[in-house]
Amino acid sequence: MAREHQWMAERYKELVAGGLNWEPPTLESASEPECTVDGERMIMLSANNYLNLTTHPKVKDAMVKATKKYGAGSGSVRAISGTMDIHLAAEKAVAKFKGVEASLIYSAGYTANVGLIPTLVQGKQDVIISDELNHGSIIDGVRLTKAQRAVYPHNDMSGLEIALKSHSDAERKLIITDGVFSMDGDICPLDEITELAEQHNAMIFVDDCHGEGVLGQGGAGIVDHFGLQGRVDFEIGSFSKALGVQGGIVAGSEQMRTHALNHSRSWLLSGSQPPGVAAAQKAAVEVLMTEPEHHARLWDNTNRFRAEMESLGFDLGHSTTPIIPVMCGESRTAKELVSALRSEGIVAGAIVFPMVARDAARVRNQLSAGLSIAQLDAILSGYELAGRKVGLI
Numbered sequence: 001m002a003r004e005h006q007w008m009a010e011r012y013k014e015l016v017a018g019g020l021n022w023e024p025p026t027l028e029s030a031s032e033p034e035c036t037v038d039g040e041r042m043i044m045l046s047a048n049n050y051l052n053l054t055t056h057p058k059v060k061d062a063m064v065k066a067t068k069k070y071g072a073g074s075g076s077v078r079a080i081s082g083t084m085d086i087h088l089a090a091e092k093a094v095a096k097f098k099g100v101e102a103s104l105i106y107s108a109g110y111t112a113n114v115g116l117i118p119t120l121v122q123g124k125q126d127v128i129i130s131d132e133l134n135h136g137s138i139i140d141g142v143r144l145t146k147a148q149r150a151v152y153p154h155n156d157m158s159g160l161e162i163a164l165k166s167h168s169d170a171e172r173k174l175i176i177t178d179g180v181f182s183m184d185g186d187i188c189p190l191d192e193i194t195e196l197a198e199q200h201n202a203m204i205f206v207d208d209c210h211g212e213g214v215l216g217q218g219g220a221g222i223v224d225h226f227g228l229q230g231r232v233d234f235e236i237g238s239f240s241k242a243l244g245v246q247g248g249i250v251a252g253s254e255q256m257r258t259h260a261l262n263h264s265r266s267w268l269l270s271g272s273q274p275p276g277v278a279a280a281q282k283a284a285v286e287v288l289m290t291e292p293e294h295h296a297r298l299w300d301n302t303n304r305f306r307a308e309m310e311s312l313g314f315d316l317g318h319s320t321t322p323i324i325p326v327m328c329g330e331s332r333t334a335k336e337l338v339s340a341l342r343s344e345g346i347v348a349g350a351i352v353f354p355m356v357a358r359d360a361a362r363v364r365n366q367l368s369a370g371l372s373i374a375q376l377d378a379i380l381s382g383y384e385l386a387g388r389k390v391g392l393i
């Protein structure tokens with residue numbers, strides 16, 4: 001029998017009492033619009049699979065073929081003997097897709113943030129200026145540095161300007177923002193951020209994990225959306241969202257790539273991605289570049305869901321992207337809504353403290369290109385019933 005820890009039991013009891021504990025559902029099929037969750041057929045509305053590429057035949061075939069040719073694992077970290085030609089091919093494909101000189105692939109978006117941020121500042125002489133709603137992986141990356149920190153109110157450009165002015169004597173200034181904010185589905189004003197950064201000689205770091213494949217021409221991302229090519233220093237991305245695979249991306253200049261691979265501890269000290277994953281990453285990027293219909297379908301579904309949910313009377317917060325929250329307030333209401341939706345055959349995610357403020361719990365919906373008209377009809381009528389049941393509409 002493993003040793004019991006009383007303190008763990010007490011902490012868990014507190015979580016349960018506050019309605020803040022996680023009980024992750026189990027997926028027993030592929031992650032696609034209709035899937036099996038805990039033994040039941042459900043419509044999936046809480047996956048990052050925006051373009052439904054998780055099951056795209058070209059992506060799956062690439063993974064299988066590369067596994068057959070190269071084996072299951074790479075055998076090393078990238079820096080020693082774990083860089084395979086397919087890792088480099090995937091990086092070239094990403095750079096082409098993003099319209100930048102170079103990219104470097106990390107084991108995840110999380111490790112890209114915690115690996116790259118600490119390499120961009122040296123210590124107290126530098127400052128990191130960060131949006132208050134930035135993703136936890138950015139916060140963790142910032143915590144690994146000794147730089148001064150300034151946090152500006154969410155998307156508040158006068159707050160950003162004040163922070164830049166009050167740190168005008170810092171040696172290096174690094175502005176960090178999410179592109180698409182993952183809990184609210186709103187986007188940062190990257191055009192204004194870029195103007196301010198240029199006026200104050202600051203570097204720009206944008207986490208585009210939820211913007212890639214979603215925003216911009218054909219899904220090229222937030223830099224393309226605002227037409228800022230060549231003016232943003234570091235674009236972070238993730239293969240685990242619209243691209244349907246897994247892994248992290250840093251895109252920018254060749255100089256940035258050389259710097260990142262020589263200094264990022266999360267890249268240097270961790271085994272490289274399995275060959276099958278690298279091949280699937282490259283295939284997913286190629287699908288995005290050659291099959292624009294997935295991107296168009298994603299936006300058709302997003303626009304319809306938003307319009308009909310608004311007319312049902314739901315509060316959708318400030319979303320302008322395929323991440324569309326239903327604002328609930330209390331954690332318990334969000335959890336009740338999720339279970340009422342489950343009874344209607346719909347899986348959506350309750351987002352509660354500590355992921356969002358205690359009084360800002362919500363059910364986060366994420367639209368997918370793969371949802372059919374009939375599935376969207378079922379989602380909307382399920383939402384109407386569930387919303388009435390918990391008293392939100």
Ligand SMILES: Cc1ncc(COP(=O)(O)O)c(C=O)c1O
Nearest residue numbers: 108109110135182209238240247
């Ligand atoms: C904004 C943002 N950045 C980074 C990440 C981490 O990406 P990954 O899942 O590839 O580690 C996420 C995923 O939750 C995210 O939402």
